[in-house]
Each structure stands twice: as structure tokens, then as C-alpha cells.
Amino acid sequence: MQRKLILGNWKMHGSTESNAALLAAIRERMSRENTNVDVGVCVPAIFVEQARSALQGSAVAWGVQDVSAHVQGAFTGEISAAMVAGFQATFAIVGHSERRANHGETALVVGEKARQALVAGLVPVVCVGETLAEREAGATDAVVRAQLAAVLEAISVDDAKKIVIAYEPVWAIGTGRSASVDEAQATHAGLRSVLREYDAGLDKLRILYGGSIKPDNASALLDCDGIDGGLIGGASLKSADFISIIEAAASLHADDSLHVG
Numbered sequence: 001m002q003r004k005l006i007l008g009n010w011k012m013h014g015s016t017e018s019n020a021a022l023l024a025a026i027r028e029r030m031s032r033e034n035t036n037v038d039v040g041v042c043v044p045a046i047f048v049e050q051a052r053s054a055l056q057g058s059a060v061a062w063g064v065q066d067v068s069a070h071v072q073g074a075f076t077g078e079i080s081a082a083m084v085a086g087f088q089a090t091f092a093i094v095g096h097s098e099r100r101a102n103h104g105e106t107a108l109v110v111g112e113k114a115r116q117a118l119v120a121g122l123v124p125v126v127c128v129g130e131t132l133a134e135r136e137a138g139a140t141d142a143v144v145r146a147q148l149a150a151v152l153e154a155i156s157v158d159d160a161k162k163i164v165i166a167y168e169p170v171w172a173i174g175t176g177r178s179a180s181v182d183e184a185q186a187t188h189a190g191l192r193s194v195l196r197e198y199d200a201g202l203d204k205l206r207i208l209y210g211g212s213i214k215p216d217n218a219s220a221l222l223d224c225d226g227i228d229g230g231l232i233g234g235a236s237l238k239s240a241d242f243i244s245i246i247e248a249a250a251s252l253h254a255d256d257s258l259h260v261g
């Protein structure tokens with residue numbers, strides 16, 4: 001079983017005060033024994049310097065939840081991947097369903113964002129996932145395959161080896177209803193086959209599951225070959241919950257120390 005990656009997605013939450021306590025608690029957990037897990041937090045971009053100063057020198061990586069598809073220029077309000085990389089960030093989530101749905105991000109834009117993240121030396125965490133209507137229409141596999149393929153087409157095979165994928169069914173995000181282990185594993189297997197068809201060297205990429213992971217379902221979801229970690233929204237905002245998900249991942253037997261961050 002591959003070493004797991006547990007990533008927090010804070011979304012638009014936090015304040016300088018609450019962040020300080022949360023970051024300190026995560027750092028403290030990862031300074032103890034049994035750190036058989038990779039951990040990171042993807043914070044609102046305005047807090048990336050706070051994350052850097054709280055986490056540098058620790059076993060916890062940091063990153064952001066989006067980057068611009070552009071290198072630089074007249075794009076008011078946008079933040080480039082290179083700017084983020086200047087804060088020693090590791091991760092940039094791209095293609096989260098909230099951005100696809102609320103900000104009109106197309107598959108092409110998501111591919112370009114992933115490409116820009118890679119050019120800047122960041123690890124893009126490429127989110128894919130189907131809506132409830134798509135699942136009920138039996139289209140899950142086709143939807144997530146197309147979302148992943150659009151990103152792979154935008155980047156080189158060598159760069160593709162550096163990405164992380166997160167399968168996040170839209171109906172499971174923030175709803176309290178996570179995918180079952182079987183549902184997650186089936187979709188992960190489909191994504192895995194897209195990677196294999198693209199290049200045999202992509203077989204080791206980490207595919208995270210995200211969508212209502214909580215302390216009480218984390219072990220069941222993470223204790224599966226093929227589910228290589230979790231992208232955690234709501235539960236990453238409470239230190240006790242996030243740390244208990246880290247514990248669940250750290251207690252699994254991992255025979256592979258692929259390190260990101």
C-alpha cells in the first residue's frame with residue numbers, strides 16, 4: 001500500500017487567529033512519532049505567508065486552492081502559480097468542482113492551470129468528479145475520464161508523473177454523504193486505467209478521495225489499495241478532526257515512501 005497523502009482544503013474559511021491555532025496543532029502532531037503519512041494544507045492565498053511561517057521546517061506542506069491559467073498580466077484579482085511558488089508552497093488544487101460550477105472553469109482552463117502550476121514547480125492536485133445527475137445517468141466513468149484526459153493532454157508525460165489526482169463526487173462534497181468504499185474504488189480504478197493507457201509510468205500517481213471524509217469514515221476509505229489519501233474540506237478546519245484523520249492514515253501499513261512536500 002502506498003503511503004497516504006492527507007490534504008486539507010480550507011476553502012474560504014479561517015482568520016489569522018484561528019489559523020495560528022490550527023497550523024500549530026497540525027505541526028505539533030507531525031513532529032511526533034508515527035508520521036507514516038504525508039500531510040499538507042491548502043489555504044486561501046491570502047494566508048499562504050502565514051502557513052509558510054507557521055509550517056516551514058516541519059513535516060507539513062502547504063499550498064493554495066487555485067492558480068491563474070495565465071503567467072502574468074492584466075488579470076485583476078488573479079494569483080499566478082509563480083507567485084504562490086515564491087512562498088515555498090508545494091500544492092495547488094486545480095479544477096475543484098466549486099470552481100468549475102461557480103466560476104465557469106472549463107476542462108481546457110483546468111488543464112492550463114495544471115500546466116502553469118507545473119511550470120512554477122507546484123504539484124497540481126487535479127480534482128475530478130461527477131454530479132448526482134451524472135451519476136444517476138450512469139455517466140460517472142465517462143465524466144471523470146474526460147476531466148482527467150483534458151489535463152493530461154495539456155501537460156507532458158514527464159510532468160504528468162508529478163501530479164496528484166483527487167476524485168471528489170460533487171454530491172458528496174459538504175453533504176455529509178461520502179461515497180461508499182466500493183463507489184470510490186470503482187471510480188479510482190477507472191481513473192487508474194486512463195493513466196495506464198496514457199503512459200505506463202503514471203501507474204504510481206496518487207489518487208485521493210474527497211467528499212465528506214470525517215474521523216468516523218476515514219479508516220474505511222483510506223484502508224484501501226487504490227485510495228491513496230484524502231482531500232478534506234470541512235473536517236480540515238477542526239484540529240481534532242483533521243488530526244484524527246491523519247492518525248487513521250498513519251496507522252495503515254505503507255510500504256512505499258513516496259514523498260511529496
Ligand code: PGA
Pocket residue numbers: 009168172173174175176210211212213231232233234235
Ligand atoms: P468536504 O469537502 O470534506 O467538506 O466534503 C471536500 C472538498 O471539497 O475538497
